[in-house]
Amino acid sequence: MSKTQKRISKILIANRGEIALRILRACRELSIGTVAVYSDADRAALHVLEADEAYRLGPAPATESYLRGDLILEVARRTGAEAIHPGYGFLSENANFAEACASAGVTFIGPPASAMRALGSKTRARQAADAAGMPRTPGSVKGLASLEEAYAVAEEIGYPVMLKAAAGGGGKGMRAVFSQADLSAAFSAAASEAERAFGSGEVYLEKLIERPRHIEIQVLADEHGNCVSLGERECSVQRRHQKVIEEAPSAVVDEDLRKRMGEAAVRLAKSAGYTNAGTVEFLVDENRNFYFLEMNTRLQVEHPVTELVTGLDLVHLQIRIAQGEPLPFRQEDIHLRGHAIECRVYAEDPDNGFFPSPGKITRLLQPGGPGIREDSGVYEGWVVPLEYDPMLSKLIAFAPTRDAAIARLLRALDEYVIGGIRSNLGLFRRILSDADFKAARIDTGYLDRLLAGNGTTAENADYSAGAALIAAALFESMRSPNGTTSDQNSTKSEMSNWKQTARREGLRAW
Amino acid sequence: MVIQLEINGELRQIELTRADADGQYRASIDSGTALDIAAQMLRPGVLSLQIEGKSYRCVLEESPEGTAIHLAGRRLLYRVDDPRSLKSRRKRHGGAEGPKPVTAPMPGRVVRVLANVGDSVEAHQGIVVIEAMKMQNELKSPKAGRVVQLRVEPGGTVAAGDVLAVVE
Numbered sequence: 001m002s003k004t005q006k007r008i009s010k011i012l013i014a015n016r017g018e019i020a021l022r023i024l025r026a027c028r029e030l031s032i033g034t035v036a037v038y039s040d041a042d043r044a045a046l047h048v049l050e051a052d053e054a055y056r057l058g059p060a061p062a063t064e065s066y067l068r069g070d071l072i073l074e075v076a077r078r079t080g081a082e083a084i085h086p087g088y089g090f091l092s093e094n095a096n097f098a099e100a101c102a103s104a105g106v107t108f109i110g111p112p113a114s115a116m117r118a119l120g121s122k123t124r125a126r127q128a129a130d131a132a133g134m135p136r137t138p139g140s141v142k143g144l145a146s147l148e149e150a151y152a153v154a155e156e157i158g159y160p161v162m163l164k165a166a167a168g169g170g171g172k173g174m175r176a177v178f179s180q181a182d183l184s185a186a187f188s189a190a191a192s193e194a195e196r197a198f199g200s201g202e203v204y205l206e207k208l209i210e211r212p213r214h215i216e217i218q219v220l221a222d223e224h225g226n227c228v229s230l231g232e233r234e235c236s237v238q239r240r241h242q243k244v245i246e247e248a249p250s251a252v253v254d255e256d257l258r259k260r261m262g263e264a265a266v267r268l269a270k271s272a273g274y275t276n277a278g279t280v281e282f283l284v285d286e287n288r289n290f291y292f293l294e295m296n297t298r299l300q301v302e303h304p305v306t307e308l309v310t311g312l313d314l315v316h317l318q319i320r321i322a323q324g325e326p327l328p329f330r331q332e333d334i335h336l337r338g339h340a341i342e343c344r345v346y347a348e349d350p351d352n353g354f355f356p357s358p359g360k361i362t363r364l365l366q367p368g369g370p371g372i373r374e375d376s377g378v379y380e381g382w383v384v385p386l387e388y389d390p391m392l393s394k395l396i397a398f399a400p401t402r403d404a405a406i407a408r409l410l411r412a413l414d415e416y417v418i419g420g421i422r423s424n425l426g427l428f429r430r431i432l433s434d435a436d437f438k439a440a441r442i443d444t445g446y447l448d449r450l451l452a453g454n455g456t457t458a459e460n461a462d463y464s465a466g467a468a469l470i471a472a473a474l475f476e477s478m479r480s481p482n483g484t485t486s487d488q489n490s491t492k493s494e495m496s497n498w499k500q501t502a503r504r505e506g507l508r509a510w
Numbered sequence: 511m512v513i514q515l516e517i518n519g520e521l522r523q524i525e526l527t528r529a530d531a532d533g534q535y536r537a538s539i540d541s542g543t544a545l546d547i548a549a550q551m552l553r554p555g556v557l558s559l560q561i562e563g564k565s566y567r568c569v570l571e572e573s574p575e576g577t578a579i580h581l582a583g584r585r586l587l588y589r590v591d592d593p594r595s596l597k598s599r600r601k602r603h604g605g606a607e608g609p610k611p612v613t614a615p616m617p618g619r620v621v622r623v624l625a626n627v628g629d630s631v632e633a634h635q636g637i638v639v640i641e642a643m644k645m646q647n648e649l650k651s652p653k654a655g656r657v658v659q660l661r662v663e664p665g666g667t668v669a670a671g672d673v674l675a676v677v678e
Contacts (some may be wrong), residue, residue, distance in 0.1 A: 414583035
């Protein structure tokens with residue numbers, strides 16, 4: 001990659017939802033022009049409405065739109081965008097796309113394809129970790145050739161073990177094995193699941209860490225050989241291997257551990273020739289030993305918590321790095337301040353098996369006030385499509401201490417109303433009120449245990465139930481045609497009755 | 511006026527009387543003490559409520575599963591209980607008797623159909639798999655019985671509330 005500085009004046013954002021908007025806002029702040037791309041399902045999406053220019057890619061399925069690198073490069077060529085920001089997901093970790101950008105003379109805002117390849121497969125990343133002298137979980141660094149090899153490795157490191165897909169992510173192709181008797185079935189199940197999900201049946205074996213915390217280190221590297229770590233994020237609150245709540249800093253990481261994890265992450269990034277923003281994920285056991293898990297070669301969903309505690313803007317810095325600028329600070333300039341917690345707000349129903357809940361947002365009242373940041377991609381009246389992941393927004397609280405950040409988030413959740421579709425706001429209220437979460441007694445199994453316990457997210461429903469009853473009665477009295485009795489069944493009367501009855505009742509809509 | 515509501519599975523009765531001033535009411539719940547109420551509609555579906563001076567913002571929501579009130583960060587689903595309505599009676603006397611539908615709780619695309627018409631199924635046995643937002647969800651039989659209708663095929667799209675199959 002060129003070490004000369006080049007000014008970027010227009011960026012194509014190859015993504016959708018809140019992250020497209022997040023990138024767009026950074027571009028505005030830097031006086032950089034923005035080009036949005038969209039599928040048929042997203043014509044009215046916020047990122048399309050807000051961008052300077054917007055171009056259709058194709059039909060709703062991602063394979064025919066957001067994953068069509070060829071069409072995206074064509075739009076870049078047509079609009080004169082010098083750079084492409086891939087966001088997260090979609091093409092963000094696709095080395096072939098990064099390479100296609102380079103040959104088309106378009107700057108890919110992210111690491112070079114070579115670094116993505118070196119770290120993209122989990123087995124290759126484990127080899128890179130060894131080369132960089134990083135601690136990792138005991139186990140194989142290559143795909144298992146046979147069941148016999150699996151038995152041998154498991155015997156050597158001792159049960160319980162984890163089988164993992166080399167190309168994996170999101171918990172697919174992953175099996176915990178607690179005894180020799182279960183290994184054979186788990187091996188074939190993991191391999192075939194990996195083959196189906198990722199087109200590669202390569203699986204490897206590692207020691208299972210009991211009750212681990214998921215803690216990751218944010219790194220930033222420029223094209224001049226400088227690389228810094230920006231502290232950790234704790235992402236142990238997970239469901240089905242998907243992060244639900246993230247925070248910075250972690251309650252169990254002290255200055256010494258932060259320094260050792262940060263140095264390990266920087267060593268790995270440097271050894272792979274990494275540039276731009278990246279995240280090195282670790283498992284941390286009960287004795288605070290850390291083990292390398294994998295490297296994510298892109299901007300993470302949870303980057304805002306790092307931004308709040310470091311005071312840095314990671315997207316600004318990504319763009320400056322892509323322009324060939326050196327990092328404007330050194331490791332010793334990085335100081336963490338306060339505590340930030342992020343909730344991933346999803347269109348799903350936690351009271352009903354976490355069923356996805358796409359559809360029209362009929363009401364949206366968003367929180368605000370001190371220390372609240374919301375990175376959202378939705379608006380009232382927008383129809384959340386069923387083709388993409390269910391994330392609506394990220395609600396983030398920043399406060400001087402962890403306790404104050406929790407209180408602030410709970411306050412913001414009480415202000416937040418999403419109507420028309422179901423959301424997981426109630427789940428956050430439950431987690432943030434839980435004694436174990438408040439005491440930071442969390443690990444990657446924490447949320448499953450909480451959800452398996454008694455009570456639903458509606459457990460505090462009696463709170464102000466009297467007010468809800470009176471409100472319901474008032475709403476109902478206003479919709480029944482003559483406003484006198486409940487005998488006229490009126491549960492589905494037209495909303496147009498609203499205005500008439502509001503007038504009659506002296507309850508004008510302002 | 512008296513309104514009966516089912517909220518949180520409980521049947522409650524609210525008596526509402528309009529006072530002289532605009533937006534002023536008296537209300538009592540389950541024949542309890544009468545409370546002073548001031549109500550102001552801020553915009554359709556958003557109500558500011560003061561109960562004996564305590565202030566609440568209430569938001570009405572219509573959804574495929576029914577009507578709900580959002581209040582202080584909570585969402586409470588309610589149903590007007592009308593003793594004469596067929597729906598209420600059915601709900602009250604509904605058991606495992608008669609045909610039961612398998613309905614889609616959300617819009618999505620049918621990925622797989624796991625049963626055939628005429629099959630005997632157990633309660634909670636998967637009947638149809640639908641996908642929405644990159645997640646697959648198995649919709650299960652509401653009761654043990656026989657599949658008498660299947661209204662979907664793989665690849666088809668469904669809306670929230672659609673009947674996908676009927677088990678008798």
